[in-house]
Amino acid sequence: MEINLVEGDITAQQVDAIVNAANSSLLGGGGVDGAIHRKGGPAILAECRALRASRYGKGLPTGQAVATTAGNLPARWVIHTVGPVFSSREDRSALLRACYANSLRVADELGAATVAFPLISAGVYGWPVEDAVRQALTVLRAATPTHVTEARLVLFGTGPYAVAARIAEAG
Template sequence: MASEVQIVQGDITTQQVDAVVNAANSSLLGGGGVDGAIHAAAGPELLEACRALRAGSLPDGLPVGQAVATPGFGLPARWIIHTVGPNRHAGQSDPALLESCFRRSLEVADELNARSVALPAISAGIFGWDPEAVARIAFATVADYDGGVRQIRFVLFSALLVEVFRHAHRDSRD
């Protein structure tokens, strides 16, 4: 059964879904944009959980294109799936890295038995990726996805991003 895809303008930290995807930095210790908003809304327990990951299985941080989960803490979502998008300004321009972020996030959601996931426009902000490229890669990845997540909601912070994603979604179905 195919997943239902939604595209909405809003605040990812308020979404009533099983899991939200955090466009994290590799340190997992917070940052700006989506990462900062999620850390602020989830509360200090999230930082402690991320520090525990760094002290344990991820001493060098989370690699680009990979994903890991923590509880949602103060968010309505039960889980936060952290993924590190490629940074074009740092020379990370391989589309496979961005595809891996979306794919690995959905795979981690499957491992958690999450049925609904909210995703941001990974790498489309400070990491310098063209929003149209991000949207095309996101929808190509979703089209190839065949797991247990039944609702995939792209939660975008601006009307411009919503329009870019809606256009890419239409094109992906043609």
């Protein structure tokens, strides 16, 4: 699988699946989640509501992933995953890595060849950008799904992109 770093807006990525850094309600929010719901339109929210009414009555658990339509986005699917809130007192990195691994598993089940990921938990959930990049790259570099040929880590802004590029280059 090829891993590419992209500076930009995840909602503009022309890929098979866009990963959403969702909250457990699956009903939209701020940051990446809000942008995906706004640009994707009501079809995403409708499928999220159906998921809440059936399989995820209490919300999507942290680290898990589930797919919906991508609505008006230039993708076929949105894969929603709930990242952990950063804690300096508790190591939650396994949950963060699970977001990437489970999103890749769902992408593979869908037959998605190209997947765009945001930097999960690095926004309002407070995960330090450097470590968030390391956690993402650890999972993406070790992954061996059968269908995904390209994973894009889409970074919003020049600062996070520069950090990611430095870490990726260091290996």
